[in-house]
Structures are given as C-alpha cells and as structure tokens.
Amino acid sequence: MKFNRTLRALEWVGARDGFLRIVDQTRLPQELRFVQLHDVEEVREAIVSLKIRGAPAIGVAAAFGVVLGMRQARYHTAADALAHLERIVHLLRTSRPTAVNLFHALERMYRVGKEAITAPDFNPLANDLVPRLLAEAQAIWEEDRRLCRAIAEQGAVLIQDGMGILTHCNTGALATSDYGTALGVLFMAHEQGRRFTVYATETRPLWQGARLTTFELRLRGIETVLLCDNAAGWLMRQGKIHLVLVGADRIAANGDTANKVGTYSLAALAQVHGIPFYVAAPTTSFDLNASDGTAIPIEQRSPLEVTKPFGLTIAPDGIAVENPAFDITPAQWITGIITERGIVQPVEARTIAACLGSQSPRGE
Amino acid sequence: MKFNRTLRALEWVGARDGFLRIVDQTRLPQELRFVQLHDVEEVREAIVSLKIRGAPAIGVAAAFGVVLGMRQARYHTAADALAHLERIVHLLRTSRPTAVNLFHALERMYRVGKEAITAPDFNPLANDLVPRLLAEAQAIWEEDRRLCRAIAEQGAVLIQDGMGILTHCNTGALATSDYGTALGVLFMAHEQGRRFTVYATETRPLWQGARLTTFELRLRGIETVLLCDNAAGWLMRQGKIHLVLVGADRIAANGDTANKVGTYSLAALAQVHGIPFYVAAPTTSFDLNASDGTAIPIEQRSPLEVTKPFGLTIAPDGIAVENPAFDITPAQWITGIITERGIVQPVEARTIAACLGSQSPRGE
Numbered sequence: 212m213k214f215n216r217t218l219r220a221l222e223w224v225g226a227r228d229g230f231l232r233i234v235d236q237t238r239l240p241q242e243l244r245f246v247q248l249h250d251v252e253e254v255r256e257a258i259v260s261l262k263i264r265g266a267p268a269i270g271v272a273a274a275f276g277v278v279l280g281m282r283q284a285r286y287h288t289a290a291d292a293l294a295h296l297e298r299i300v301h302l303l304r305t306s307r308p309t310a311v312n313l314f315h316a317l318e319r320m321y322r323v324g325k326e327a328i329t330a331p332d333f334n335p336l337a338n339d340l341v342p343r344l345l346a347e348a349q350a351i352w353e354e355d356r357r358l359c360r361a362i363a364e365q366g367a368v369l370i371q372d373g374m375g376i377l378t379h380c381n382t383g384a385l386a387t388s389d390y391g392t393a394l395g396v397l398f399m400a401h402e403q404g405r406r407f408t409v410y411a412t413e414t415r416p417l418w419q420g421a422r423l424t425t426f427e428l429r430l431r432g433i434e435t436v437l438l439c440d441n442a443a444g445w446l447m448r449q450g451k452i453h454l455v456l457v458g459a460d461r462i463a464a465n466g467d468t469a470n471k472v473g474t475y476s477l478a479a480l481a482q483v484h485g486i487p488f489y490v491a492a493p494t495t496s497f498d499l500n501a502s503d504g505t506a507i508p509i510e511q512r513s514p515l516e517v518t519k520p521f522g523l524t525i526a527p528d529g530i531a532v533e534n535p536a537f538d539i540t541p542a543q544w545i546t547g548i549i550t551e552r553g554i555v556q557p558v559e560a561r562t563i564a565a566c567l568g569s570q571s572p573r574g575e
Numbered sequence: 576m577k578f579n580r581t582l583r584a585l586e587w588v589g590a591r592d593g594f595l596r597i598v599d600q601t602r603l604p605q606e607l608r609f610v611q612l613h614d615v616e617e618v619r620e621a622i623v624s625l626k627i628r629g630a631p632a633i634g635v636a637a638a639f640g641v642v643l644g645m646r647q648a649r650y651h652t653a654a655d656a657l658a659h660l661e662r663i664v665h666l667l668r669t670s671r672p673t674a675v676n677l678f679h680a681l682e683r684m685y686r687v688g689k690e691a692i693t694a695p696d697f698n699p700l701a702n703d704l705v706p707r708l709l710a711e712a713q714a715i716w717e718e719d720r721r722l723c724r725a726i727a728e729q730g731a732v733l734i735q736d737g738m739g740i741l742t743h744c745n746t747g748a749l750a751t752s753d754y755g756t757a758l759g760v761l762f763m764a765h766e767q768g769r770r771f772t773v774y775a776t777e778t779r780p781l782w783q784g785a786r787l788t789t790f791e792l793r794l795r796g797i798e799t800v801l802l803c804d805n806a807a808g809w810l811m812r813q814g815k816i817h818l819v820l821v822g823a824d825r826i827a828a829n830g831d832t833a834n835k836v837g838t839y840s841l842a843a844l845a846q847v848h849g850i851p852f853y854v855a856a857p858t859t860s861f862d863l864n865a866s867d868g869t870a871i872p873i874e875q876r877s878p879l880e881v882t883k884p885f886g887l888t889i890a891p892d893g894i895a896v897e898n899p900a901f902d903i904t905p906a907q908w909i910t911g912i913i914t915e916r917g918i919v920q921p922v923e924a925r926t927i928a929a930c931l932g933s934q935s936p937r938g939e
Contacts (some may be wrong), residue, residue: 217783240891411899413881415779415803415890420884421890429891437890438781439804439881441837448839473805475812479847480840517777517803518785523887525777526801527604527793530728533774536849538809567811 218430222387223275223349227282227341231275235262236385240315243510245346251280251299252283258306258313261417266460266496267355270312271464273303276350277320282341289328292335308508309469310552311498316351319401323347355388358493364398366456366491367403369549374453377443380414380471381423382458389410392400392458392492396549401433408434410452414441414471416516440473444458447484455481459548460514461490466542466558467504468492475538484543490540491549494562494567504539512536552554582794584632584749586855587639587713591646591705595639599626600749600783601721602656615644615663622670622677625781629750630860631719632823634676637667638712641684646705649850653692656699660688672872673833673901675825675862680715680907706840711736719752722857725915728822730760730855731767733913736819740770741807744778745787746822755876756822757855758791760913772798778835779804779897780880799834804837811848823912830906830922831868832856839902846908854904855913868871870905876900 221233224247231248237260238244246262248254252274259303263272279541280299286292302319307313327333367534368374376397380386385395390398397409409428414420421437438446446452455477461469468474468490481488501507514532518525525530547556548563555566585597588611595612602608610626612615612618612794617639621627627636644663650656664685671677690706691697734740738762744750747758754762761773777783785801792799802810810816819841825833832838832854844854865871878896882889890896911920912927919930 228766240724353853391665412805413779415805425894427891429894434895436895436897437878437881439836440803441776441779441840442902443895444840444843445836445899446897448902472803472809474841475804476808476844477806479844483843483847498687514801518803521887521889523885525782525885526789530789530793531798531800533800533806533810535806535809536807538812 214288214538216383218427219389220387221263221266221272223352229347231279233263233272234255235387236264236423239422249279250283251276251302254279254303255306255337260319263421265381266310266312267289267306267387267392267493268385269310270316270495271348271352271355271388273306274306274314274320276303277317277324278285278341278344278567280352281324281344282428286335288335289333292328292340293325293385296321308510309460311482312495315495317527319351320344320347334502336370340381352388355493356390358495358551359387359390359392360491362491362549363395363399364553365553366549367399369407369454370397370400372405372407372409375410375451375453376413377410377477378424379412379420379457379474381419381427383424383426383427385423392493393456394424396456397433397489397521398431401431405433408436408438410438410446411509412443412473412500414436414473416514417552418520419471443477444480446509447480447486452486457490459490459496460499460537461507462490462492462497462548463503463507463562464499465495465503466545466548466563467507468540468545469504469507469509469537470540472538472558476539478544481564483497483567488544489547489549490545493507494550494552497563497567504541507539509538510536554560582748583753584629584751584773585627585636587709587716588918591709595643597621597627597636598749600628600787601626603786613643614647615666618643618667619670628783629745630674630676631751631756631857632749632821633671633674634680634859635712635719635752636714636715637670637677638680638684639726640667641681641688641704642708642712645688645708645812650699652699653697656687656692656704658845659746660685660692664731670876672676673824674783676859679859683715684708684711698799703934716752719857720754722859722872722915723751723754723813724845726756726855726857726913727754727763727860728760729917730853733818733853734761735763735767736771737771737848740771741773741774741776741810741816741819741841742777742788743784743821743841745783745791747788747791749787750793751820756857757787757820760820760855761797762795765795770798772801772812774802776804776837778837779825779885782884784880807841808844819850819852821854823854823860824901825860825865825871826856826912827865827867827871828863828927829867829924830909830912830927831871832904832906832909833871833873833901834867834904836899836902842904842908851910852908853911853913854909858914858916861927861931863931868905871903871931873902874900
C-alpha cells in the first residue's frame with residue numbers, strides 16, 4: 212500500500228456542489244479506502260459506524276454534515292429553513308454522545324445558519340445559505356488543523372531521546388483534520404529529530420491502536436511496539452514506559468477527562484508506577500458546563516463489538532457484556548493537559564479556567 | 576450444543592492400550608471437539624498450541640504424555656529405557672516454561688519411571704513399566720481433581736450474595752482435571768446457594784475468558800458479564816467489583832505469583848480501589864526454588880497471536896509486538912492465596928512455608 216504521508220481522515224472535495232471524502236477507518240490497515248459522503252444521513256452513518264472517529268474529526272465531519280443536509284433541504288420560507296437546520300443539527304447531535312467537539316462544532320454551525328436565516332435580507336430561494344455554511348465548516352476544519360500543529364509544538368518538548376511512550380487508541384491524523392493530538396506531539400518530536408519508542412495498546416474492542424496508530428506511526432518511520440491492553444501494567448513494571456500520552460473526548464471544568472475506555476486503567480497504573488500521564492487535546496475539547504466527570508455521558512456500544520469483533524466469534528451467543536466506549540480519568544491522575552495554548556499543569560479548575568480565559572495562543 | 580455439566584478437559588480412556596482424550600480448547604465456544612492423543616508428540620503439540628492449557632491441566636497432560644511416550648519406546652536394556660524416559664521428559668519439559676505444575680508432574684513421573692527401571696528385577700522385555708507409569712499419571716489426575724474440590728471448599732466462604740467478582744483468563748474445569756481453581760471456588764459457592772455476578776475479562780490475546788470462562792459459567796447457570804480487559808479499572812471505579820479472584824501458573828516462595836498476562840494490572844487496580852485480590856491454586860503451584868518472582872521465566876509467545884488472532888488481521892504486517900503470556904504479581908498486592916490446605920494470608924514467605932510444611936489437608 213502506498214500513500215502520501217499527509218494522510219487526511221476527511222476533506223471537502225469541490226465547491227458548494229462538492230462532497231465530503233473520508234477514509235473508511237473500519238477497513239484499515241488492510242485497505243485504504245476513501246468514501247464519498249453526499250448527504251447528511253451518510254455522514255451520520257459514518258460517525259455511528261466509526262468509519263470516521265476521533266473527537267476532533269467527528270466534530271469536523273458533523274460540520275460538513277450540516278452543509279450537506281441544508282443542501283438537500285427544500286424550503287420556501289425562513290421558518291422552514293430554520294426547521295430543517297434544527298432537524299439536521301439534531302440528527303447529527305444524536306450520533307455519538309461523549310465527544311464534546313461534536314456539540315461545539317454543531318453549535319457553531321447552528322449559530323451561523325440561524326444568523327443567516329433570521330437576517331432581514333434572507334432569501335429562501337437564493338440558496339446562499341450553503342456557501343456560508345460551507346465556509347464555516349471549512350473554517351472549523353482549518354482551525355482544527357492549526358490546533359493540531361500548535362498542540363504538537365507545545366507538547367513536543369516533553370519527548371526525549373530514548374523514551375518509551377505509551378499511547379492508547381488513535382489520536383493521529385485519522386482522528387483529526389490533520390496531524391493529530393497525542394500522536395501529533397510524537398510526530399513533531401520525531402520531525403525535530405528525537406528518537407524514541409511508541410508502545411501502542413491495541414485498544415479493544417475496535418483495535419484503533421492496532422489498526423490505526425501502528426499504521427500512522429510506521430508511515431512516519433517511528434519505532435512502534437504493539438501490545439495487548441492488559442500488558443501495559445507489566446511493561447510499566449519493567450521500566451519500559453517513561454511517559455503515557457493520550458487524547459481526550461471531553462474534559463470537564465475540573466480536568467476530569469473522558470477518553471477511550473482503558474484510559475482510566477492506564478492512568479491508575481501510571482500513578483502506581485510514578486510515570487507522568489499527559490492528555491493532549493485542543494481547548495475545544497473542554498466542556499465548562501460539566502463541572503466534573505460525573506456530568507459526562509458515557510456511550511455504551513453494542514455487545515457485538517466485544518463478542519464478534521469484525522465477524523470473528525469469540526464468546527457464546529447472548530452472553531451479557533459491559534461495553535462502555537469511554538471512561539473518565541480523574542484530574543488528580545493527570546500530570547498535565549497539552550493544549551494549543553500551553554500545558555495546563557497542575558490540572559485543576561483554576562489552571563484550566565486560566566488557560567481557557569487566555570485569548571492568544573500559548574497563553575501570551 | 577449439549578453436554579454434561581461435568582466437562583472434562585482431559586481424561587485417559589481405556590487401559591494401558593488406551594489414549595488421552597482432550598477437549599480442543601482452541602475450538603471453543605463454537606465447537607466442543609474432543610481429540611484423541613495417542614503419542615507423546617501429539618501431547619506436546621497440544622500443549623504448545625494451547626489445545627490443552629491451564630497450569631494444572633498441562634501438568635496432568637504431560638504425565639499421560641510420559642505414559643504414551645514410553646509405550647511407543649522400544650528398548651532392550653534398562654539403560655535404553657532410562658534414556659528414552661529422559662528424552663521424553665525433556666521433550667515435554669520444553670513445551671511451555673512458566674507453569675510449574677508441568678515440571679512437578681514430570682519430576683514425579685520421572686522418579687517413578689527411574690525407580691522401576693533401576694530396580695534389580697527390571698525386565699525390559701516384560702514392558703510392565705507402562706502400567707506403573709499409567710497408575711502414577713492417573714494418581715496425579717485424581718489428586719488434581721481432589722485438590723480442586725478442596726480449594727473450592729476453602730475459598731467458597733469468601734463469596735457472598737450480591738457480590739461482583741472479577742476473574743481473568745480461565746481457571747475452571749477446562750484448566751484442570753476437573754472443577755477448577757478460581758472458578759471452582761465460584762462453582763462451589765453457587766452450589767451452596769449463593770448468588771453473585773462474575774465479571775469475566777476477555778483475556779487477550781487468546782480470549783480464554785471470552786471463549787472458555789463465559790462458557791463454563793453459563794453451563795452452571797452463574798450470572799456472567801463479559802468485558803474487555805481494559806474496562807476492568809472503570810468497573811472497579813463504579814463499585815461493581817467487590818473481589819478479584821484469579822488462578823496461578825507458578826507461585827514463588829515469597830508469594831509473587833505468575834499468572835496470565837493482565838493479572839499484574841488487575842492486582843494494581845484492585846490495590847488502588849481497595850478491593851481484595853485473591854489467588855486460588857493448589858500447593859503444587861508453589862515453587863520454593865524461586866525465592867521471588869524474578870526467578871520465574873516468562874514465556875514470550877508469537878506476535879501473530881496479537882496481530883492475527885484466529886486468522887483475523889488487526890495490525891499491519893511485520894509490526895513489532897510485546898506478547899508476554901504471563902506476568903508476575905507482587906505478593907504485597909495479593910490479599911490471600913486459597914490452597915487446598917487453607918487460605919494463606921497475609922501472603923509472605925513465612926505463611927507460605929507454614930502452609931506447605933503442614934502435612935494434612937486443611938492445615939489440621
């Protein structure tokens with residue numbers, strides 16, 4: 212398989228009559244298959260089925276989903292247009308519950324759409340709404356790309372030669388508009404010439420670590436070792452892990468962090484072994500409406516992901532299953548949160564508020 | 576699928592011209608397939624390929640392997656017979672490195688064989704060696720069955736109504752001659768009328784928990800919930816787990832315990848959450864020659880178990896893999912070790928020596 216190093220999880224192709232092109236991540240690593248999404252239902256399905264996944268990427272995909280939805284919609288009055296917009300936003304809002312980037316992106320799209328629709332000069336027949344929505348979605352996409360690079364620059368200083376860095380799930384180019392969050396930090400450190408080993412957990416049930424993270428790391432020539440999730444503690448014990456670095460799906464005001472299930476266990480194990488544990492995420496992953504982790508809803512996914520992964524039967528039919536897609540790592544186990552504005556450390560409500568309150572990048 | 580509740584992982588069928596019948600555990604849960612082993616090479620292969628697994632069961636299988644090997648062997652002198660015995664024992668000793676029951680069983684078979692061969696009245700042509708070896712292997716099998724029941728009786732008192740009990744890998748009838756160690760404790764508590772929920776980790780890479788433990792628990796009507804290994808910490812956090820109960824492949828003189836990879840992480844997590852962590856194992860699983868866990872060799876198994884489980888490709892070809900089959904849980908994280916002679920608690924060299932030194936069952 213050959214491909215460009217600048218792997219793009221999702222990209223808008225063409226102008227207002229274009230489409231959203233995504234990598235079907237359920238087919239990796241065997242096949243790099245691109246899929247074209249032409250309507251909002253296809254975008255929703257791609258998010259639900261994890262063809263596209265990763266908190267930043269699903270936010271961006273949903274933004275383009277609003278564009279596609281409103282392009283399909285037929286309306287003759289501003290009221291109709293607004294009703295369509297609300298229906299489309301609702302459709303996308305209910306695709307996945309945990310990652311907050313989805314809601315932030317949809318709020319932004321809704322605000323722009325509503326502003327246009329409720330403007331005195333809105334002409335429902337001119338259909339100039341789609342270009343405005345497309346411009347906003349493109350802006351969200353561009354902003355996410357810029358955020359990734361800024362996070363990577365902030366975090367790369369933590370990575371030293373010879374380190375073993377444990378990561379979980381996938382937080383690279385495939386999880387974002389470009390480059391990634393936690394993996395982006397590692398890409399940047401590697402580009403800066405540092406040499407280290409990344410230990411990638413396989414990340415059951417859907418193997419984002421085995422399928423996607425190893426794929427991305429190898430693409431960039433970074434030394435990679437794959438392990439089963441349950442071997443992480445033992446590798447820590449043997450002194451092979453010097454840093455744990457993960458992404459986030461939502462961060463509460465106090466720093467409690469929702470991320471892929473298994474993150475909680477890794478943070479506890481890092482704590483036991485005295486290993487620094489960092490989260491890398493854009494400030495758009497914070498949810499100040501959630502005062503702590505208990506306010507973050509955790510998606511329970513199908514038992515079949517556990518019992519019949521990719522069609523392979525590994526458990527008796529009908530067995531009860533716990534399959535939370537995420538868990539919540541308490542703030543006190545997190546050494547620091549790497550954002551585009553700087554590293555929040557120690558992780559607590561005060562330092563988070565200070566970071567989010569700062570206007571310019573890097574807390575200047 | 577229908578089968579008797581008294582599922583037997585392995586059993587000798589017939590007299591001295593009989594064979595060892597095992598369940599091919601790589602086919603479960605889809606198919607309950609019995610396999611007949613007629614020679615020592617087949618026994619070795621069944622152990623290496625995990626058709627038969629579980630520390631007590633591979634010890635017993637190896638004992639019958641010696642019987643089959645010596646039945647095949649052609650010798651005309653005592654020296655020849657002894658050379659064959661040594662070759663066969665060596666062949667089986669090198670099948671798997673971590674579980675000590677294998678070595679204990681082989682030592683016992685070797686002692687009996689050597690005693691017969693070196694006796695003044697040994698007649699190499701009479702071939703009365705095989706019946707003696709078969710009697711010893713049968714005795715080891717019977718003893719393991721008795722040990723399982725005694726462990727279950729000792730441990731069942733720990734299990735209370737309404738508990739959530741987390742277990743790892745498979746430690747039931749399939750891992751032993753009958754009934755099991757950690758699972759045996761749960762079977763006994765259930766037979767005594769207690770009602771509780773068992774949380775079974777899937778146990779990557781080979782899914783002994785998903786494939787075998789859920790199968791055995793369901794067979795006995797015990798409420799079972801399957802989870803991915805990496806969800807265990809999060810379930811503990813939510814208060815669903817009140818006890819962790821696992822088996823052992825080898826226990827050092829100080830109580831450090833080798834068991835299926837992932838056990839170390841579960842013990843650390845139990846420690847963090849203040850949850851009691853028990854090991855259930857016969858005294859034959861202790862290795863007093865190992866003063867602590869550092870003396871126990873850890874088997875590294877094929878990367879393909881991780882990257883292509885049961886033929887399903889989940890990672891790029893050729894990626895480096897850490898695949899330790901076992902890990903070592905430090906004694907200080909183990910609340911107690913349930914043996915056939917009683918519960919060793921606290922777990923330390925002194926209490927272990929006292930337990931092993933006691934002659935009669937149950938420490939009387």
